[in-house]
Amino acid sequence: MSYDTDLKLFIDGAWKSGEGRDSHTVVNPATAGGIAEVPYATRADLDEALAAAARAWPEWRSTDVDKRGAILRKAAKLLRERADHIGAILTQEQGKPIAEAKAEVAGSAQLFDWYAEEVKRDYGRTLVRPAGQLSRVIRQPVGPVATFTPWNFPIYLMAKKLAPALATGCTVIARPPHETPGCATELIRALVDAGIPKGVVQLVHGDADMVSRTLIGSKEIRKVSFTGSTNVGKHLMKLAADSMTRITMELGGHAPVLVFDDCDLEKTLDMVVPQKFRNAGQVCVSPTRFYVQETIYDAFLKGFAERTGKVKVGDGLDADTRMGPLANDRRPEAVGALIEDAAAKGARVLTGGQRGNSGFFFQPTLLADVPNEANIMNEEPFGPVAVTRAFSTFDEVIEQSNRLPFGLAAFAFTENGRRANLLGELIESGMVGINTFAISVPDAPFGGVKDSGFGSEGGKEGLESYQVVKAIHQA
Structure with missing residues (x-):
């Protein structure tokens, strides 16, 4: 079975590769042999992605919730239709049995379907006040988000971040691991083919340290979501402290x-x-x-x-x-x-x-x-x-x-x-x-305590992690 995907960056609505960029060899762990080259983003690529995410955010957050949901549901449908193709890519990159890979694709589709509907039930609340006065509490999208995901469940964990972030009206810059760029690319391709607007989703492969420092240190990024080791999570928390960037950390376990x-x-x-x-x-x-x-x-x-x-x-x-x-x-x-x-x-x-x-x-x-x-x-x-x-x-x-x-x-x-x-x-x-x-x-929160991190993905808690709370008082 051939490794059938075109590895590229996706920035501001365009697929990009070559043009003097460095690359990294993708290895099949069953053979230890190289199967493809993935292009690495330059600093200029990251700056372009940041600008696109910031520019697209106002329009995306204002997009009707039914329209956002329709795009997510179409992406879910495409993932299911392409499960055999994406599963084979995932297995060749990561090694897991093909049945597990296909199940991971199906689980990713389920996340997009669930959040497409859950965001419609994103209710605020009204507080009791004297006649003629109004106090209400609403939740709004936090803004452009940077996500960092690992290689063990490369498409599912990416979907677990993208689905709620996009559902709430955030724009996203996603950095997948260099071991599994192909299945991540196919996830973004499903969103693109589903009609996601230009600039709402970006995919950047590249050096982990350079990408994380650039994105987290940027004033455009309002939230970081990371899944990975505790040591790396603590490092990213320190970077986020300097820019007061909100974070969700799903870290190691035992x-x-x-x-x-x-x-x-x-x-x-x-x-x-x-x-x-x-x-x-x-x-x-x-x-x-x-x-x-x-x-x-x-x-x-x-x-x-x-x-x-x-x-x-x-x-x-x-x-x-x-x-x-x-x-x-x-x-x-x-x-x-x-x-x-x-x-x-x-x-x-x-x-x-x-x-x-x-x-x-x-x-x-x-x-x-x-x-x-x-x-x-x-x-x-x-x-x-x-x-x-x-x-x-x-x-x-x-x-x-x-x-x-x-x-x-x-x-x-x-x-x-x-x-x-x-x-x-x-x-x-x-x-x-x-x-x-x-x-x-x-529909359930997924997250840990102590050195296993904080914040939740999944369930309504996963939706709320990409939102800010605002209290509006009117007399």
Whole structure:
């Protein structure tokens, strides 16, 4: 299957490439071979994009909400029609199985549909005042927005920012990762073909430091939305402080999974193993630290190891593949180092633990009896590694779950209703899934606490993150 997309910048209504711009090689992680060259934006390109976004904003925010919604719904329709094409591009750039890639495209379309309708219910409120006086509260679009998205869900996370921003009436300059420029380009192409006005959306590939400093430091940008690592997020926060730019930060995680002895163990294992190795574990909410009640610990390990050994690893374009390669050449080395450290500190490697012979593949891995001193218990592995420990009491497992500075997602499996209520209350996390992993849905907020960031995407909260609140008093 060929890599079929034309990699260009999109600025002020025009596709741009060449013209002496630097470029970066796009690599297929299944083969480690180059498949295309993506042009990098110059400072002049960024200045043009900023000017276009600022110029287009007044007209776009004044555009009737039904017209904005119609464009978003048409873009959603185009994404669905092009899912096979876009999914193949995504798989060749990022490595995930083709079925997962197509599902990501479908999920992106769902976001555009949902926000096209939700923005119609963006109500303000009227305050109680004496006769003849009026006080009302309204929300308005914040203005031109800069978005920065990662390579693990390159089209879905981009749509999660663009859909609400565009729905509210903001203009957007999007900078996708250099690993996955093609599927990002196809998302913008769907918006263009849907009739998005000139200057409302810009796509700029390029050097992360230069692009972020230029956009965040600009007086035109009123809001920054970033999804990525905690370290980079903190760096961008410092840049935003100088320009007093509003920010939403969806950062790293290290999701605990609490497995109690009253759960349906076989059903739980059938859920957690595929979820752990989805996208080769390169998921910010991936279940990672498995705390299993000691009475079922050995049975859990046995069932997990058996299922892990059956996970078919291979090129994501192969329909039988259930786990593809890691996304770039840095990941296998980093994951391997974490496993070696854990083993040296007493952890048992029950399955996997080795990288593949070609590409950026790494075996699905299960570690048992991992001590808290191991790096992998404190650093997000972002790879196909499950780490396990036994626990005895409820208080003990809550303490372990909340031990780290991360608080993005957590999961628990129990059939005890009172315990489930307590887990939802006591676990320090922006999202908690109890007997489910379905936590990233269009109508619910998605975001973390502590070092996992702040602000929400998804739901009405995602819409409000691209708005400012104004109180109007009239006597």
